[in-house]
Amino acid sequence: MQHGSPFGTHRVLAPRGVLPQPAWKIDNTMDICDNEILIDVSALNIDAASFTQIKQEAQGDEARVAEIVLGIVAERGKHHNPVTGSGGMLIGTVLEIGPALAGTIDLKVGDKIATLVSLSLTPLRIDCIKKIHIHKDQIEIQGKAILFETGLYARLPADMDESLALAILDVAGAPAQTARLVQPGNTVVVIGGGGKSGTLCVYEARKRAGPCGCVIGVSPFAKDCQRMTELGWVDHALQVDAADALALMDAVADVTMGKLADVVINCVNVPNTEMGSILATRQHGKIYFFSMATSFTAAALGAEGVGKDVEMIVGNGYATGHAEFALALLRESPALRALFEQLYV
Numbered sequence: 001m002q003h004g005s006p007f008g009t010h011r012v013l014a015p016r017g018v019l020p021q022p023a024w025k026i027d028n029t030m031d032i033c034d035n036e037i038l039i040d041v042s043a044l045n046i047d048a049a050s051f052t053q054i055k056q057e058a059q060g061d062e063a064r065v066a067e068i069v070l071g072i073v074a075e076r077g078k079h080h081n082p083v084t085g086s087g088g089m090l091i092g093t094v095l096e097i098g099p100a101l102a103g104t105i106d107l108k109v110g111d112k113i114a115t116l117v118s119l120s121l122t123p124l125r126i127d128c129i130k131k132i133h134i135h136k137d138q139i140e141i142q143g144k145a146i147l148f149e150t151g152l153y154a155r156l157p158a159d160m161d162e163s164l165a166l167a168i169l170d171v172a173g174a175p176a177q178t179a180r181l182v183q184p185g186n187t188v189v190v191i192g193g194g195g196k197s198g199t200l201c202v203y204e205a206r207k208r209a210g211p212c213g214c215v216i217g218v219s220p221f222a223k224d225c226q227r228m229t230e231l232g233w234v235d236h237a238l239q240v241d242a243a244d245a246l247a248l249m250d251a252v253a254d255v256t257m258g259k260l261a262d263v264v265i266n267c268v269n270v271p272n273t274e275m276g277s278i279l280a281t282r283q284h285g286k287i288y289f290f291s292m293a294t295s296f297t298a299a300a301l302g303a304e305g306v307g308k309d310v311e312m313i314v315g316n317g318y319a320t321g322h323a324e325f326a327l328a329l330l331r332e333s334p335a336l337r338a339l340f341e342q343l344y345v
Helices: 048-058 062-076 162-170 173-181 196-209 222-231 245-255 274-279 296-305 322-332 334-344
Strands: 012-014 037-046 088-097 112-115 124-133 138-147 153-155 187-191 214-219 236-239 261-266 281-289 311-314
Touching (some): 048 062, 088 138, 138 162, 173 196, 173 261, 173 281, 173 322, 196 214, 196 222, 196 261, 196 334, 214 222, 296 311
Parallel strands (some): 187 261, 261 281
Antiparallel strands (some): 088 112, 112 153
């Protein structure tokens, strides 16, 4: 049995010399190396930016969505959307553990896990698509996947439905990073505050900013703003399109008496919201771009162009302990759990 690179570079087919994530194509044969884990996959949670793009391309037709997803995996050996560059994550059951890993990790055959690394670097084979949940960004499949030696994972919790856990673990990095960024008394703007990651960030921002802070949720949709208001974790719910940078700046300035935000958290799944995020942030404030629809070129050059000295943070989906952190939020808040059970179970 071959010994592979802990980072999975032995599976890169093109271009040679790069890691699996930026690679165009990887080897998705399911004969494992002695330091790989074979997973029987039951469901994929497609990254929100990726699934939005796929749905738009498919014009909402589920059969066409399936065709696009199968085509990506067949061409690339992984679910790595060539338009958005993003993937998602999966849940499944451990089928085989390479002998070099046996005894060194806290997994055994038969364990149900969620991978905490992107589908954009995970060798994946889809044998069939069983069901597409068009409004949940989830696809039930029959297939296999490989987890590399350095791959992150979490056991599925016994006290939650698998679909719920899948949805939460896919965005676990967002609330964990929010907890690091938001200080008591901060004014926090969450762009996309009515979505999955945005709702978790709003909840966490409310806790961290405290009674002297101000939390502002932003969405272009009236139903999202109504829900944010009803949940009670925002001081203001602004119905504004974040792609209209000046409109967003004006809206935030209006409710902050011109002070703007100390921290902006961008969770949207559509492009062209970089400048809105920048203009809504005060000088020397912070922006966390969790959205995979972000153009970091646009953000960097855009901030320079308007003379904004702001700290811009790449949306690293991983933070130490982020999986358990995100799941704990649902355990501590009945309202948050009820909302996500309504949406994802």
